Amino acid sequence: MKLYKIKLIFTISILALCSIGCTNLDEESFGSLSPDTYYNTEEEALSSVVGVYQALSSVSSIDRPWRLQEYGTDEFVIPGRASGGWFDQDVIDIVTHTTTPVNADVNRAWYSLFQEIGIANAVLESLQASPNSENLKSLIAETRALRAYGYFFAMDLWGNIPLVTVARIDPNNLPATRPRAEVFEFIESEMLAAIQDLPSITEVDKASYYPRFTKEAIQAAMATMYLNAEVYTGTPRWSDAVSMCNEVINTNAYDLEADVVDNFKSTNEENSIELLSSFSIDPTKNAGNNQFILYTNHSPDKVKYNLPFTPANGFSTFPEALNRYEDQDNRKLLIEYGPQYYLDGVTPLTYPDGTQLDIIPVQDLVSAADNEGYKVLKYTPVGASFAGYNADNDLVLMRYSDILLTKAEALFRDSNTTPSVSLGLVNRVRERSNATPLNSLTIQDIEDERAREFLWEGHRRRDMIRFGTYFTGTWSFKTTTTEAFRGVYPIPEIQRSANPNLDQNLGYDN
Known part of the structure; x- marks a missing residue:
């Protein structure tokens, strides 16, 4: 059963199941719905588990x-506009690598992830009780994996974080930060543990099971974690990353879509051969939303794509991202830059005054003109359905191309392997998009x-840190x-005020 079909059930069940969640760590979070009178069927249980998916979707949404x-990478920026719109000093600080513990955006991210963890804890306790x-082993495993995924993103962003595995927190014994290696x-x-009880993609009906986690979805997550293990723990785990990639590859259940944009269309659902994990979206049923088009596109795109709203012209990218592509690389078509035209490629796309929209690089981070900032249309509006300004394109978490490139990198970094295998894997991804094969x-x-x-898929900061370019590189x-x-990132000061047991990350405590 697709998750969006039961998200309305979640609205009722989760309110009864738990309170605010493990967000502000001085607050209690607990399950109040008796397990003796609920979860008689898998569908009843799934109606609560789906809420954890919904909470985790923040890692792939806007x-x-x-x-x-x-933020802070060479592929994403939200400039303030000369009109006064979009300016946010907290954003500017992150973009320029000068953020502090009082940054509101950092706190909102903390709140969101620990809310997901809190919901997962409450659901997990009720399932186990x-x-x-x-008869709910697979759903218990699913919830453990969802909680672990939330912890993965928190560990990646903040390093040393608290570990909470209960729904009720003792206000007299608030959790302390734990070392990043221990969280890992x-x-x-x-x-x-979750992999042991999750079904394989080869054992389920893909159309009806989509988009729930399978063994392979969590093996893919572990491949990512092992690829970054040296950053997280000081010890490389290249061979473990390769092993997890091979587990996915050897199912023969996945492949690359013919065109990378196929993964991000409105039809990118259960028929995809490339999506390993994603979040189902159907705004017409109050089951999530995709607002990338709203937040990214220029106002004239309303008529270009026949949108039922005027886009807000916020999210942008830099020339550094555009210039990585060869001209014939199909992935370059996902970026809007230069003079703009209607979909026929001939008719100029104009403002109401008749001036053609000509998108140029961001010149001013604080007071950018309306046409500054290249646009990424990864979630294409072509063919999408909308409820207000919400599109129905499913949100992507991980794709098979990531498995191929993760294996390529892990093998390349392992001194016991030859580069030829890695080269073949990289070229397989390049050739799909008509990029020239590397020699x-x-x-x-x-x-x-x-x-x-993986432009705008949430990988770039993690990748740049692993490669070192986050620290040594310069760009716009x-x-x-x-x-x-x-x-x-710094532990948000508001969280430390609520919980004095949270230690600040080194460098931010001056």
Whole structure:
């Protein structure tokens, strides 16, 4: 059963099931619905688990957890406009690598992720306490994986974080921050345990099971975690990353779509051969929304794409992102830049005064003109359905191309392997988009290919930190090197005020 079909049930059940969640850590979070009278069927239980998916979707939507994965990189910016719109000093600070513990966007991301963890804790406790728990093993595993995924993103963004695994928090014994390596071990153990009871993609009816987690979805998540293990723990885990990639590859259940944009269309649902994990969206049923088009596109795009709203012209990208692509690379078509035309490619797209829209790079981070800032149309409005300003394109979490490029990088970094296998995997991804095959491979080639393939998919900050370019690189509005401590965000001061047991990350405590 598709998740969007039961999201309305979740609205009722989760309100009864738990309170605000483990967000402000001095507040209690608890389950109040008796498991003795609920979860008699899998559908009843799933109606609560779906709420955890909905909470986790913030890592792929326009919400702050996704933004914090993109802010401060060379591919994402929200400039203030000369009209007065969009200016936010908190955003500017993150973009320029000068953020502080009082940054409101950082706090919103913290709140969102720990809310997801709190909901997962409450749902998990009720599932485990149900008299029917023996028949709910796969849903218990699913919820453990969802909670672990939330912890993965929190660990990635903040490093040392609290670990909370209960729905009720003792206000007299608030959780303290735990070392990043310890959090890594917890996530690893939870995901490995979940994999044991999750079904494989080869064992389910893909159309009806979509988009719930399978073994392969969590193996893909672990591949990402192992790829970054040296950053998180100080110890590389290249061979483990390869092993997890091979688990996915060896199912023969996945492949690359013919065109990368097929993954982001309104029809990118259960028929996709590339999506490993995603979040189902149907705004007409109050089941989530996709607002990338609203937040990104220019106002004249309303008529170009026959949209039922005027786009807000916020999210933008830099020339550095555009210039990575060869002209014939089909992925370059996902970026709007230069003089704009209607879909016929001939008729100029104009403002009401008749002036053609000509998109130029951001010149002023604080007071940009309306036409400054290249646009990324990864979630294409072509063919999408809308409820107000909400599109129905499903949100992507991980794709098979990530498995191929993760394996390529892990093999390349492993001194016991030859580069030829990695080269073949990278070229397989490049050839799909009509990019010229590479004759040889460097570590820079791998970083650049990931940047091309996963533009605005929430990978870039993590990748840049792993490759070191987050610190040593310079690009638009970042003209100096970055201190190493900025590889994690500061623990929000408002959270530390609520919970004195949270230690501030080094470098932010001055």
